[in-house]
Amino acid sequence: GSFSILGTDKSISLKEVAKASFLPAKIPYGLEPGLYETGSFSPEKDTFPNGCHVAEVEIDPETGQVDIVDYSMVDDVGNIINPMTLKGQIHGGVAQGVGQILMEQVAYEPESGQLLSGSFMDYAMPRADTMGFINIKSNIVPTTLNPLGVKGGGEAGTVGAMPALMNAIMNALSQVGVDHLDMPASPDRIWGAIQKAKKAA
Structure with missing residues (x-):
């Protein structure tokens, strides 16, 4: 996967984003190093094994x-x-x-x-x-x-x-x-x- 800017040829791979997120020199001031995501999913119905x-x-x-x-x-x-x-x-x-x-x-x-x-x-x-x-x-x-x-x-x-x-x-x-x-x-x-x-x- 990759990230790109619409209308340009600029893109960066997900791997490069992940690597850069752990390098303090490459992230904006005030942000902690690391790559975190939180998500949730609520199914419409329950599943049963x-x-x-x-x-x-x-x-x-x-x-x-x-x-x-x-x-x-x-x-x-x-x-x-x-x-x-x-x-x-x-x-x-x-x-x-x-x-x-x-x-x-x-x-x-x-x-x-x-x-x-x-x-x-x-x-x-x-x-x-x-x-x-x-x-x-x-x-x-x-x-x-x-x-x-x-x-x-x-x-x-x-x-x-x-x-x-x-x-x-x-x-x-x-x-x-x-x-x-x-x-x-x-x-x-x-x-x-x-x-x-x-x-x-």
């Missing part, structure tokens, strides 16, 4: 431990500006959803009301070994509602992770007669639900 998550789990009936065997997802966030950032955002979102389903819980002592999970020693969260491999694919469908053709990518991980994982757990537990389980689906809750279903059978 789409996606599908599929989780496969194995549950040890003796301990109630859930292992995520496979996790795959397809997302549509429109045109992808930065694939690495999007992948990191999705990984983090899925980890957040996995944590909410499997382990994260604010626990209180029933008699005194004392918080029992007030530190990272007591409040369980997913680690790298909890997550394993996540297979992420993108189905790019640009939106016509903004110039870049982009949609939000922040929700793509968490929103799909929770129902995919909880439904996989309930599908596995239905084989032994469990039809309800409160979150988090921790090993002790799963083991207790299995024992209760065995007694009812």
